[in-house]
Amino acid sequence: MDKKQADKKREFARFISKSEPGPGDGGRTGSWRVARPVIDLEKCIPAKKGRPACFKCWAFCPDGVVTKTVPPEIDYEYCKGCGICASECPVCAITMMAETDFAKKKAG
Amino acid sequence: MHIIDSGNTAAANGVKLARAEVIAAYPITPQTPLTEKLSEFVDGGEMDAQYIPVESEHSALAVCIAASSAGARAFTATSANGLLYMSEQVHWAAGARLPIVMCVVNRGIGAPWTVWNDHQDAISQRDSGWIQIYCCDHQQIIDTVIQAFKLAETVSIPVMVCYDGYILSHTYMPFEIPDKGRVDAFLPRISPEYRLDPENPVNLNTVTLPDIRLDIHGKTAPGYMEIRHNLHTDLRSSISVVEEIDAGFKKNFGRGGNPLIEPYRCDDAEFVAICLGSLSYQLRLAVDKLRNDGIPVGVAGIRLYRPFPDQAVREAFSSKKRLIVIEKALSYGNQGALCGDIRAALYAATGSRPDISNYIIGIGGREIQTNMLVDLLEKACTGTEKPGTEAEWIGLRM
Known part of the structure; x- marks a missing residue:
């Protein structure tokens, strides 16, 4: 392909739908959530042990919004509230709290 | 090399010369001999391609979409209800900006069931975002297939190469198979977008x-509307690319020159018949007959239907006295689809505008005899009344 052709080519298909793995590439999907995962650090294995362990919530999150840290953290900006982490947690440390209840609790 | 063979064989030779790498198709009349020929080429080692048999047209185009997404040159072909069955993927391929080439061997749509020729299949996909080119003879089929790959890959938009079922697909005609080395040079592998x-x-x-x-890099990424607007503007920009590729083809192979509209005896014509596909060549016989009788009539075949060459239509026809748009398809409940497009293009013309009359003909393979076309044109050219707004159906027997 000579340069002229290359220039011509670049003028077309300027916009395509392409996304890469990472939090937030589908937009601020946290607003989709009707229930939020809440981690009970009394039960969470890495939190209890104080060292890297388990991380099933991180491994199973389809949107990559759970960190592989001690303790694990959830990015609510992008978490859609699918509940997979709560379902996968081997010690039932994650519960799904209705956003309406969370809002009431927040408002006191 | 010149051979005498069918339109489907012409298309298959075009695909072979274009060095398609993945072919997936489901047989349907009258497209079947095209895909049979391609499977022969692949099975006999004449083509270095993957021929993927599928269980439906939807899967055929899905395979091509996957292959094209992976960077392979992909081809499929279909007709009529097969095209409708893959319709969801037809729109997808355009939105995904994949340079797939598909031959649509035009056939009427059921119900009632028909296997004969009209244009309703391709016309029904008019608004899918594909480029649509109509062919008038076997030479145009093979030449257009080769150019279609170059066009699709230049603009990242899939291309339908349409030709009439039976009338072109199954009849035998002489045509030249271009030299392989020259096609290789004309159509190099372009790295996909x-x-x-x-x-x-x-x-x-x-x-x-x-x-x-x-996006995850913090850069602004387009929404659905930007992506769709880009498809539309790229389609509009493709009109000049079609002309450039045709000029390059003519330089290398000596054929072409009218990639948007193919006129015949139109220069001094006051009346011009307009249509899609092989009908325009049949109309030349009627034009010759009427010219002998002193009627200043010509015929123009629209070769590029989408994107619609509205500017070229205005330049070619706005000074004519009357246009006679003859179609093998229509927008049911309104008028001929092509006629609607011609009317819309000319409404934007400054100054004079011709009268336009619309005829529907040859639906579901109803025979079009040349003397019918002579009568139709003669009446349209010599009539003193303004044409009505309703399309007139020609050849109805009841």
């Missing part, structure tokens, strides 16, 4: 939000 790469995994065409967004 994007392709799947295991080293850099990406999602293509997933749920795209109404609004623009920031």
Whole structure:
């Protein structure tokens, strides 16, 4: 392909739908959530042990919004509230709290 | 090399010369001999391609979409209800900006069931975002297939090469098979605009939000509307690319020159018949007959139907006295689809505008005899009344 052709080519298909793995590439999907995962650090294995362990919530999150840290953290900006982490947690440390209840609790 | 063979064989030779790498198709009359010929080429080692048998047309185009996404040159072909069955993927291929080439061997649509020729199949996909080119003879079929790959890959938009079922697909005519070395030079492998790469995994065409967004690098990424607007503007820009590719083809192979509208005896014509496909060549016989009788009539075949060459239509026809748009398809409940497009293009003309009359003909393979065309043109050219707004059906027997 000579340069002229290359220039011509670049003028077309300027916009395509392409996304890469990472939090937030589908937009601020946290607003989709009707229930939020809440981690009970009394039960969470890495939190209890104080060292890297388990991380099933991180491994199973389809949107990559759970960190592989001690303790694990959830990015609510992008978490859609699918509940997979709560379902996968081997010690039932994650519960799904209705956003309406969370809002009431927040408002006191 | 000149051979005498069918339109389907002409198309298959075009695909072979274009060095398609993945072919997936499901047989349907009258397209079947085209895909049979391609499977022969692949099985006999004449083509270095993957021929993937599928269980439906929807799968055929899905395979081509996958192959094209991975950077392969992909081809499929279909007709009529097969095209409708793949319709969801037809729209997808355009939105995904994949340079797939598909031959549509034009046939009427059921119900009632028909296997004979008209244009309703391709016309029904007019608004899918594909480029649509209509062919008038076997030479145009093979030449257009080769150019279609270059066009699709230049503009990242899939291309339908349409030709009439039976009238072209199954009749035998002499045509030249271009020299392989020259086609290789004319049609080099162009690296696709994007392709799947295991080293850099990406999602293509997933749920795209109404609004623009920031991607994971913090750069503004387009929303659905930007992507669709880009498809439209690129289609509009493709008109000049069609002309450039045709000029390049003519320089190399000596054929072409009228890639948008193919006129015959139109220069001094006051009346011009307009149509799609092989009908325009049959109309030349009627034009010759009427010219002998002193009627200043010509015929123009629209070769590029989408994107619609509205500017070229205005330049060619706005000074004519009357246009006679003859169609093998229509927008049911309104008028001929082509006539609607011609009327819309000319409404934007400054100064004079011709009268336009619309005729529907040859639906579901109803025979079109040349003397019918002579009568139709003679009446349309010599009538003193203004044409009505309703399309007139020609050849109805009841």
